[in-house]
Amino acid sequence: MGTSVGQIDGATAQANVAGDYYGPKMDLKERVCGELQKEVLKGASSTNFKTQHRQKWEDPSSTLDYSTRIEPLFQAFNQTSQTQSLLLCNNQIKVPMQDGSVNDLLQASKIQDWDPSAMLNNLSFLEQKIHQLQDLVYLIIGRKGQVLGRPDELLVQQQQLVTADLTSIIVQLISTAGSLLPSVKQTLSAATTSLGQCGEFGGVVFPSSAQGLNDGVQPQNAGGSKVSELANSVDITSNNGNEQNNHIIEEHELKDEEDAEEGENLLPGTYEILQLEKEEILAPHTHFCTICGKGFKRDANLRMHMRGHGDEYKTPGALAKPTKESSSEPTIIKRYSCPYAGCKRNKDHKKFQPLKTILCVKNHYKRTHCDKSYICSRCNTKKFSVIADLKTHEKHCGKDKWLCSCGTTFSRKDKLFGHITLFQGHTPAIPSDETKAAPVGTSDGATNKVGSVNFNLSSYVSSESDVQSSSMDIKGGINDAVGYFSPLSFDTCNFGGFHEFPRPPFDDSESSFAFLLSRSCNYSQKSGEE
């Protein structure tokens, strides 16, 4: 654990050097704050929230109380920080708190294994929270008339309230995700000790503000386990929404990177091995706004975002790409290890093959060690753990024309052939629609067409169909199929005079009127072969 903290920092630096996309760059401080804040919220509200909550929302009479009670809070906020944003204060909040609760949380999250049902609970809980926020907004709208006295002030307050609730939901999402990271926990516990010294105003301000926030965030006496579960749920759902497209493009572009470096032959020891923990790998965002807490996958995007927080972020210096700090010293090649024990990409594996970038780590981990939770909606069979893979698949789904006899489909012929080479007895399957064009049928049709023409063909058609149905007797009588293969025989056309031709002694000219089988008995003594 101790080493991994250092590694994370290294990783962060590396990500910055490599380019500011999607690295696990985490503003640890911010994380810690989020963590702390949540913890504080919980601590403050855990005992009385439930009842309070009921009172508040079920008893309309108490609403006034509520607003008034909150009011001083916001005033206080306005005093301490000049910005509208609530979250700015998060940075400054220094809350004295018991180490115990934090440790509990850590313990819990460490022990906790992924539990789908619990996750579902958490998801529905979040949903509930959002509904509550909705209700709150309705309430504010409904109450508008009652507070005509101080409209401006109230409006500001309401805005602040809603912002606070929204923010708290976001913060919860982020922090719960972040709380799963052991490295963060480490810092967290280290930080808590130092935090104790500067908690004067936080002690006053925060508990009440926590209540306000808590309405939207932490309804129950949730323990650390709850939080970690939430973190899981966040992972799963994190790829939805607006960021989806962004996500796809990024991952798709770099998808092959993991494969590409397969052949890389770096001597062991010539590079530094970094190992991110599972939770960090699965965290959706790596760059967080220190002011509002919004998460980004790219540092560049964060910098763009920061412009909205004030002019000081608009300077070229602030917008510039962070320069390589280690430019003076020789850069050590960094490679990554998968935290999954026993994996070939794990540094303890005998034939360890390092991963090149953090993105590789992420994709590798999701593909190899996570459930394939994305199911293609078209074919309902293919599953993916990386959403970009799903999107890529969906582009080709249904176009998989290369089918193996085992039922596996391939979008590319070479992949099918590779598969066939690999597996004994597998053969490519030929699409069945061709069967309809069976030539027997067509020849039948053709024959019938011949028959339909007004043309002296004697019994040609019927005999042909006789053969097709195999009903003709081989030894058959002469009547059976007159003119079977000889539609224009001398029999049917009377060309007098030409019968006088001298017949060669062994001539089998009779067969000119004959057909496949009916006369064949006559020739049993002769041979038709060469």
Add this chain to the structure above:
Amino acid sequence: MLSFQSSKNVLSLTEDLLVRIYELLAAESDRKSFRLVCREFRRIDSLTRRHLRVIRIEFLPILLRKYPRLQSLDLSACPRIDDGVVSLLLTRVGPGSNSPSLGHWAWGLKSLVLSRATGLRFSGLEMLTRACPCLESVDVSYCCGFGDREAAALSSAVGLRELNMDKCLQLTDVGLAKIAVGCSKLEKLSLKWCMEITDLGIDLLCKKCVDLKYLDVSYLKVTNESLHSIACLLKLEVLGLMACPLIDDVGLQFIERGCPSLKVIDVSRCEGVSSSGLIFVVRGHRNLLELNAGYCLSELSTALLHQMKNLNHLEVIRIDGARISETSFQVISANCKSLVEIGLSKCVGVTNMGIMRLVSGCINLRVLNLTCCHSITDAAISAIAYSCRSLVCLKVESCNMITEKGLCQLGSFCLLLEEIDLTDCCGVNDKGLEYLSRCSELSCLKLGLCTNISNKGLSYIGSNCLKIHELDLYRCTGIGDDGLEALSNGCKKLRKLNLSYCNEVSDRGLGYIGRLEELSDLEMRALHKITGVGLEAVAVGCKRLADLDMKHCEKVGDSGFWALAYYSKNLRQINLSYCGISDMALCMVMGNLSRLQEAKLVHLSNSTVEGVELALRACCVRIKKVKLFAPLRFMLSSEILEILHARGCIIRWD
């Protein structure tokens, strides 16, 4: 042949002795005579016969019953083999039949030739492969409609060792994969002109069928990748890469290191291959027996020659079209002592001196191709004749300087000579033919465009070369009826004859031709003197006639065509272009000739559209290829065109 006086003794011989006697009869005609002797002999014939080539499908059921021990069945000459016929044969003559006389013909069958069976499709093929559990060899070459489904049907023959799929145009990698997986014992596979096959298919084939000894991928658009795969075939002996445009020297480098058993390689007409590529091949395979590099080398380079010194076992080399120097001949002569065949067609730099040097060392030469080596003269021919006493085949087409002197030497020393091509050698005269006629083994003689020969010369051939079965007299304008008379008296074995543009030939001459009972192939374009009478004589006399080309025989009237329709039951191909055939006669010919597979019917002056339509309807069930006057495309009913198409018939519009 056995004499009739001793027939009692012969009949008292036991069955196994009779079988041994029968097996010694090589010629088909002798076997035919044998089985016509008596019932007992016929029974021996039935019991012993292993191979059957069927020409008329109507006899097939009886023949299959008659010969229960068949191992090899050739249906390539049968028109109208289709799925219906196959199912009929299998249900009526097959194992399911109640009658004990109906043998299980398919059970023992090992070889099946279905070349050009365009009417057959996968369902019929599947029935066949299923019914023949012992099948080892299948030939479906030139079944242009065959594709993956047919390949899938074939792949159920798991014991298959030999497969020829030349020109199965629809075959793709998928079908090839089917075969590769299904028939893993495959040893011989030919895929010429299967244009859809790519490297992927070849790669899979080489991985699945590791026993391959013979692989022909000529004319395919495969690249060096395929050669990389092929190089892994440890047992491969014969590799055909003819006219593979995407293969180059880099690919041949793989062959240098792979295919340890390689004996024969054909890279002729490969545009990308040069001397350096061949050096790789030669360097890697010292035991090479045959190297075919025609029309891919511009020059026989010294570097390549240097490598070829090591090919002590080389028997066949063809370097057609290359520039070659006299010293090169010296090197070949000194090192490749086992050479049996050398192909120098259209080579630049072939001189008398070069040939003399060559034959001084390579005395075992049996086949020598000097086509279009214009500078050689009698001196070279004399040297060849003197050194190579076992010469069997000599091709000197268009070597104008050869005269009777050279032929004299050949006639004196090369008594084993069987085939000689003297086309366009205007130095050949009657005297020369007299000398040549001393080669009594001669079976194939090509004298096309030798305008200096006359009936007299031909009479020498007719009286001495009794084994001749192919004679080409194209544009030998000196030839007339008398020459043909001499020919018909002596060369009774004649099977193939070309009389095109021999303007002197008249009905009387054709009368003599009619005496040639073995004749199967007759080309007589533009014989302006002949009429229906002559054609009738040919039709009546040449019972085996299978291929008749009488383009521009304008004087032949309907009576001749009637006779043709009536007698030439074995006719498979006919060219009637520019003939004055009437509608009725055309219908007769097309409808009545039950074995007709290919017809060329362009510019029929006396025929109408209706007549052609009727004729096509009459033959549509069996015709495989037809050439028609282009404007007819829009005059014929779409119906008949559809029918023809459905039957797998190819129409060429001219």
